[in-house]
Amino acid sequence: MPEGDVLRLTAERLGAALGGSPLVRAELRWPSVAGADLVGRTLVESTAYGKHLLLRLDAGPNLTPHGAGPRTGAAPPTRGTVRPGESPRDTTEQVGESRNTSAVPRPGVPPRSDEASRSARQEASSARSGRLGSTTPASRAGGWTLHTHLRMDGFWRVHRTGSREAAGRSPAVRAVLATSTWTCVGWHLGMLDLLRTRDEHTLLAGLGPDVLADAFASSGPTAHGGVDEGVRRLLVAPQRPVCVALLDQRVVAGLGTIWMAESLFAERLWPWTPVGVLDARRVRGLLLTASRLVGASVTVARRAGLGAVERRVHGRHRGPCVRCGTPIALGSTRGQDVRPDQGALERVVYWCPRCQAPGA
Ligand SMILES: [Zn+2]
Numbered sequence: 001m002p003e004g005d006v007l008r009l010t011a012e013r014l015g016a017a018l019g020g021s022p023l024v025r026a027e028l029r030w031p032s033v034a035g036a037d038l039v040g041r042t043l044v045e046s047t048a049y050g051k052h053l054l055l056r057l058d059a060g061p062n063l064t065p066h067g068a069g070p071r072t073g074a075a076p077p078t079r080g081t082v083r084p085g086e087s088p089r090d091t092t093e094q095v096g097e098s099r100n101t102s103a104v105p106r107p108g109v110p111p112r113s114d115e116a117s118r119s120a121r122q123e124a125s126s127a128r129s130g131r132l133g134s135t136t137p138a139s140r141a142g143g144w145t146l147h148t149h150l151r152m153d154g155f156w157r158v159h160r161t162g163s164r165e166a167a168g169r170s171p172a173v174r175a176v177l178a179t180s181t182w183t184c185v186g187w188h189l190g191m192l193d194l195l196r197t198r199d200e201h202t203l204l205a206g207l208g209p210d211v212l213a214d215a216f217a218s219s220g221p222t223a224h225g226g227v228d229e230g231v232r233r234l235l236v237a238p239q240r241p242v243c244v245a246l247l248d249q250r251v252v253a254g255l256g257t258i259w260m261a262e263s264l265f266a267e268r269l270w271p272w273t274p275v276g277v278l279d280a281r282r283v284r285g286l287l288l289t290a291s292r293l294v295g296a297s298v299t300v301a302r303r304a305g306l307g308a309v310e311r312r313v314h315g316r317h318r319g320p321c322v323r324c325g326t327p328i329a330l331g332s333t334r335g336q337d338v339r340p341d342q343g344a345l346e347r348v349v350y351w352c353p354r355c356q357a358p359g360a
Contacts, residue, residue: 001150001151001152001153001256001257002051002150002154002155002256003051003254003255003256003258003259003294004048004050004051004210004211004212004253004254004255004256004259004294005212005254005259005294005295005297005298005301005306005309006150006306007048007050007051007052007053007150007254008048008212008298009298009301009302009306010048010053010150010155010156011046011047011048011053011054012046012302013156013158014043014046014053014055014156014158014177014184015043015045015046015047017158017179017181017182017184018043018046018055018177018178018179018182018184019042019043019044019045019046020042020043021042021179021180021181022039022040022041022042022179023038023039023040023041023042023043023057023177023178023179024039024161024178024179024180025039025161025176025177025178025183026038026039026041026176026177026178027168027175027176027177028146028174028175028192028194029173029174029175030174030175030189030192032192032193033192033193033194036194038057038144038146038177040060041057041058041059041060041144042057042058043055043056043057043058043177044056044057044058044143048212049204049207049210049253050204050207050210050211050249050253050254051149051150051249051253051254051256052147052148052149052203052204052207052253053147053148053149053150054145054146054147054200055145055146055147055148055177056143056144056145056197057143057144057145057146058143059142059143059144060142142196143196143197144194144195144196144197145194145195145196145197145199145200146175146177146192146193146194147191147192147193147194147195147200147203148174148175148186148189148191148192148193149189149190149191150188150189150190151188151189151190151191152188152190153187153188154174154186154187154188154189154190155186155187155188156184156185156186156187157184157185157187158182158183158184158185159182159183159185160181160182160183161178161179161180161181161182161183163183165185166178166183166185168183168185170187172187172188173185173186173187174186174187174188174189174192175189175192206249206250207249207250207253208225208229208230208233208248208249208250208251208252208253209225209226209227209229209230209252209253210252210253210254211230211252211253211254211255211287211290211291211294211295212254212291212294212295212298213226216230216291217288217291227284227287227288227291228284230251230252230287231280231283231284231287233250233251233252234246234251234252234275234283234287235275235276235278235280235283237275238274238275238276239274239275239276240274240275241271241272241273241274241275241333242264242269242271242272242273242274242275242278242286243260243261243264243271243272243333243349244333244347245275246260246263246264246286246290247260247333247347252287252290254294255290255294257314257347257348257349258311258314258315259290259293259294259297260290260349261313261314261348261349261350261351262293262311262312262313262314263286263289263290263293264286264351264356265312265313265350265351265352265355265356266289266293266312267282267285267286267289268355268356269286269356270336270351270356270357270358270359271331271336271349271351271356272331272335272336272358273358296309297309313328313350313351313352314350315350316328316350317329317330317350321352321354321355323352323355324352324354324355326352326353326354326355328350328351328352329350329351329352329353330348330349330350331348331349331351332347332348332349333347333349334347336349336351
């Protein structure tokens, strides 16, 4: 299932495709926001926080896309029920392999006008920053944020506006956003919300620090804190297995089963170690490793695609450990002997029984 790295790349690619030009089409096929009128608004920022995608739109146009006359931009953009402040519902995560963002153009790649390309690059750059609270003047002035979550199977695709694929006729399509050049189609999205950009903090209030945030390692003053806040949150429940704690988005945001397993492997930690037996220094090292691995995944994927990212343990059941040759084992968050097919399919744990022995 999509983790923070996938969300970050998705944000960059949607920013590159849509940034800087007014929307000419905006369909939100989700009951609470189905009546929203976003046509004419411009994407000013595309970013991700953990597994949450935030598309920030400006306050509204002075003119309609067809120049038909002034619009105030002040009226709520929806006739449906907006539910700002609804807390993210995910706290732990499930497994899945839907890394279907390969069809999405890279930032700056779409053949656009010079001005649009520059704008797209700026949007991609701001998307990479991953910082919350870095709202633009436009958003502070009354912009709106379209918040989506991919959940298990969601993904976005980008197509040429006017192409057959851009029609988005499938019932599995939950959102279609288009400029005159590119159309972004959101498939199987697990959540859509529309809220004032200034209210984003209410939406994300329950989440821990984003492992991909620039300031994560430095513990600098950010909206959600950095690694030290993650350590504090992780140690709150001392009996909890460390593999479970890492998946809890209230501890740190952005990890799923892949980077949980890879981080524990890198740190040679038995995945079911109760967090209470780990000292703060060890936990800090673990979280910094997780941040580094997810960040490296983003870097590699920008260059070579998500499939190019090396996994040393996840998905390598029965394969030889790259360190010691022992066959990689497969358990679940419920225990090392509870195989996913015994009722915990959603949270698999790959590990090396030798390198990551209990008490090691
Ligand atoms: Zn090993």
